[in-house]
Amino acid sequence: MxxxxxxxxxxxxxxESEEDVExxxxxxxxxVWKKCxxxxxxxxxxxxxxxxxxxxxxxxxxxxx
Numbered sequence: 001m002x003x004x005x006x007x008x009x010x011x012x013x014x015x016e017s018e019e020d021v022e023x024x025x026x027x028x029x030x031x032v033w034k035k036c037x038x039x040x041x042x043x044x045x046x047x048x049x050x051x052x053x054x055x056x057x058x059x060x061x062x063x064x065x
Contacts, residue, residue: 007031008043011053 002016005024009031015021031044038055045052051059058064 008036008045008052008054009049011057 002014003021004012004014006012007024007028009027015024027046028044031046033042033044034050035041036043036045036052036055037050038059039052041052041054043052
């Protein structure tokens with residue numbers, strides 16, 4: 001059974017392998033606090049990202065974040 005992780009880059013996901021857990025921690029180390037371009041919330045995102053996962057999921061479903 002894996003562990004559940006939640007973040008502003010990728011949302012909620014279940015990680016089973018230690019290699020993937022290490023990757024998750026690397027993503028967190030490389031992420032910075034910034035304001036989401038869509039909702040304005042303060043979120044921790046990768047430097048190249050501007051929109052949080054919550055807003056991206058809404059956009060993918062055709063909703064307005």
